[in-house]
Amino acid sequence: MKTKLFGKTFLLLIYTLSFMGCNDDDNEATEIHHLSFEKDYYERPLVGAKDIMIRGGNRDYAVEIENPSILEVTVDLSSPADMGNLEIHPKQKGETTIKVRDKVANETVDLKIKIVDSYLNLAVANPIKPPYRQEDEFFLINNEDKDFYLYDKEMTLRHTGSYKFFVESNIPYMELTYHEDFEGKKTYKYNLSGTDQAMFYAIKGLLGWDWHAPVESPATKEISPVGMNATDTETNTVYYFVARTNDMPEHVLD
Numbered sequence: 001m002k003t004k005l006f007g008k009t010f011l012l013l014i015y016t017l018s019f020m021g022c023n024d025d026d027n028e029a030t031e032i033h034h035l036s037f038e039k040d041y042y043e044r045p046l047v048g049a050k051d052i053m054i055r056g057g058n059r060d061y062a063v064e065i066e067n068p069s070i071l072e073v074t075v076d077l078s079s080p081a082d083m084g085n086l087e088i089h090p091k092q093k094g095e096t097t098i099k100v101r102d103k104v105a106n107e108t109v110d111l112k113i114k115i116v117d118s119y120l121n122l123a124v125a126n127p128i129k130p131p132y133r134q135e136d137e138f139f140l141i142n143n144e145d146k147d148f149y150l151y152d153k154e155m156t157l158r159h160t161g162s163y164k165f166f167v168e169s170n171i172p173y174m175e176l177t178y179h180e181d182f183e184g185k186k187t188y189k190y191n192l193s194g195t196d197q198a199m200f201y202a203i204k205g206l207l208g209w210d211w212h213a214p215v216e217s218p219a220t221k222e223i224s225p226v227g228m229n230a231t232d233t234e235t236n237t238v239y240y241f242v243a244r245t246n247d248m249p250e251h252v253l254d
Helices: 003-031 198-205
Strands: 040-047 062-063 071-076 085-090 093-100 107-116 119-126 137-141 147-151 156-166 170-184 186-189 229-230 238-244
Touching: 040 085, 062 071, 119 198
Parallel strands: 040 107
Antiparallel strands: 062 093, 071 085, 093 107, 119 137, 119 238, 137 147, 147 156, 156 170, 170 186, 186 229, 229 238
């Protein structure tokens, strides 16, 4: 009798533990993630705009745009390893709010997005000689004034000025004119001979300047960094600037 009672009790205990285990598995399988982003304000360039990463969510989203004349948004879930990305497709400069709703968590987050002028991001690779420092970065802006901004590695603004590209005797040049004296002068002129074709393609696409007709897209995908050979016409120092895809610091551009 005691053996039968023990057997029934043992079976009941096993059933209870199995049921609890199933509940735990179900809870893990149905875990819901809160919808979240790194921040609630983003700036994206008019050309070459980058995605916005969804930091937390459940990979099932709906997006509503306050002003569809500014931009379009599509959701990219192509990678199974993350929560997805918002692909921003700019139409014109301006600012709008998008509402992102997670259908699983039933949560909504408002993001303010500003579309600004396109720009080319260049980093000083070598040599590190005056007037530049280690990891200095330029942002050349495709606006009417052809503004540029020079930042240090901490993204602190060092100097501003205006740029221009031009051709003399079939040689391409870039000229940087600083608003204030910079290491003894304001204007620096660089001979761009030997610069990668891919760099001229980037200049054409992002800044609208074409020194050859036509500058075509590179036939193969670049593996090495896209570089600019810039020879200072006064000192003959050859600087090597590489194209990067860093974001221009926010709240600077109109």
